[in-house]
Amino acid sequence: MELKTVTAIIGIAWASVITTSAQKITMYSTTPTERWIEKKYSPDKSPVDQADIQVYTDSLLQDVIGFGGTFNELGWDALQCLSAEERDKVMASLFTENGTLFTLGRTPVGASDYAFGYYSYNDVKDDYTMRNFSIDRDRYILIPYIKEALKFRPDLKLWASPWTPPAWMKVNEHYSQKSSGIEGTDIGHNQLDPNRNVLGNVTGFKMQQGYLQAYALYFSKYIQAYRKNGVNIQMIMPQNEIAWTPCWPSCTWRPEDLAIFVTQYLGPQFEKDSIDTEIWVGTVNYPNPDYIRTFLKQKNAEKYVKGVGVQWTGMRALPTVHKEYPSYRYMQTENQCGNAENDWSALENTWKAVVHCFNNGVNSYMYWNMVLNETCKSAWDWAQNTLVIVDRNTRQVRYTDEYYLMKHLSRFVQPGSQMLRASDKENVLAFRNQDGKTVIVIYNPKEQEYSYNIKAGNKNFKVTLQAKSINTLVL
Incomplete structure (x- = not known):
């Protein structure tokens, strides 16, 4: 071997040692x-x-889709007191590499508990053909909020879920399923007759063909209307918190009934309309894995369902269902929202939940409120945690401890990452x-x-x- 070749090899090796040590x-x-x-x-x-x-x-271990937060009406309202420049700073803190760099965004289909109040995209009773379907309200509130995020993160992956179908599709014909207020209080604004309360272990939807067909068409029109307005909904979960009856918008579903809707109506409607939006079962807030098991065992569930979304107590089902159904993707769909502590204890609680979820197979983790005003209250008077607080009186912006927790996780763990043991x-x-x-x-x-x-x-x-x-x- 020539001397200059040996010298070159030694030089490369030495450079490698220097690089490693440096x-x-x-x-x-x-x-x-x-x-x-x-x-x-x-x-x-x-x-x-x-x-x-x-x-x-x-x-x-599992691949990671990423982390994200939820768009809601009260969050966008809180941002309106800021100048355009200050509002951009907040949005950049959530969707750029100098901030949390969120990968995912969740948006409600119609009213959520952090909307200004009840609404759906069609409140005309028995309009089975969806002639009166309209997303006009969202065009002035939720869609501008989402588009502000897309301005900073054009590849943001968006998914959606309803808190309730239109009231006329439900057995008690009301947006809520319970007449009292938030847990342990008598605060409530829903004007629901207690005689029309719906129990948590039954289906609150009218399981009749006309309503099932109309609701599938409702989802199809929603996705198409959002796309026409520049927002691509890439995934749908057909019901938020399927096993809870709060005083705000809600609807319970037995797993067999939800599977009927998804496999016989929603999935075929998407096929008919050439909609490629994924359908996931969720959001499941039931700790017993039998709910998810029962749903996934129904005929054609595997054909139409691509993933499983768990929320709150639904996280307890993860260790079992992830092992039994490893081919599905899993998401924690709503971080537990607390009671507006917005302090280090909230960070600790969220950290425990994140660790539990990723150690049990989730590919993605969603925070709940990204931005709220100084009260942190919903329209139903529940003050919850958030990542960013905007004080409408002083126009000051505060980033909470949980914001930094999300930044520690999300900024460096983007799509294409994998978890390590x-x-x-x-x-x-x-x-x-x-x-x-x-x-x-x-x-x-x-x-x-x-x-x-x-x-x-x-x-x-x-x-x-x-x-x-x-x-x-x-x-």
Whole structure:
């Protein structure tokens, strides 16, 4: 071998050693008092006898679609008190790489509990042909909100679910299923006669052919109308919280009845109208896996259903249904909304839910309210948590602890990422992201700072995490 060839090979090898030793680990940290502090670490070349945390970089688990939040009327209303420039800053904080860089957006089909009030796209009783169908209200509220997000993230994947069908399609002919107020109170604004309350374990929809056909057509027209207005709904879940009867818009479905609607009416209607929007079963807020099992066992469910969405107590069914039905994709569809604590305790609760969900097979995780005003209240007087609070009186914008939690997760874990197996299943999540980097998210629950020995593949390093801190390491 010629001397110059040997010299070149040695040079390449030496350059490789220099590059490896010069590699840096970037860590971002957030505590209750400090936000998004960036530090650099160099990997330790000495072996670690006992790693506190081990990430198995060659053990790839489920693919990750990403994280997202929900569009609602009261959120858009809160943003209206800001100047266009300040409003853009808020939207950029949610949908650009300097913020949470959300991948997913959820929007209600008609009224949700964070709408101004009750409405549907067709309130004309027994209009089976949907002659009076109209999304005009959304053209002035929800669609502009969504388009502001699309301006920053054109590839945002959007999905939708109704809180209720039009009232005339329901057995009690009312938007709600319960006459009292929010849990444990007598607050309510729905004017529903208690004699017309619907029980939670029955179907609140009129299971008659005309109504089933009309409702399938309702979904088809919704998707087509949104597309004409520049918004592509890529996925539908036919009912929000199928097993709850609150005082706001709602409708319960037995799994057998929901399967009848999806497989005999909704799916065929989409085929007839050449609609490629995916249908998922959800959002399931029932902890017993038998609900999802029963639905998926029905004839043609597999033909039309592409995924499963779980919400709130529905997360408890994940360990079972994900193992029994591994071919479906799974989403946590609504982060538990709390009671407007908007503090570190809310972050801790959400972190536990995120860890549980990803360790049990979800591909995506949705936050609920992205933006609310200073009261954080719905039209039904439930004050809930949010990522961003806009004070309409002072026009000040506050980013809550949960906003930073979502940023620690979503900013670096985008479509094309995969989850990695990690030794700690309570305080660690790890991913190989879309750029091939290893992303480790660690929560230190201790009341004091703590140094962790970490082994990730062939890299060993020690990091000191602040007390009560959420941390993202990018290798």
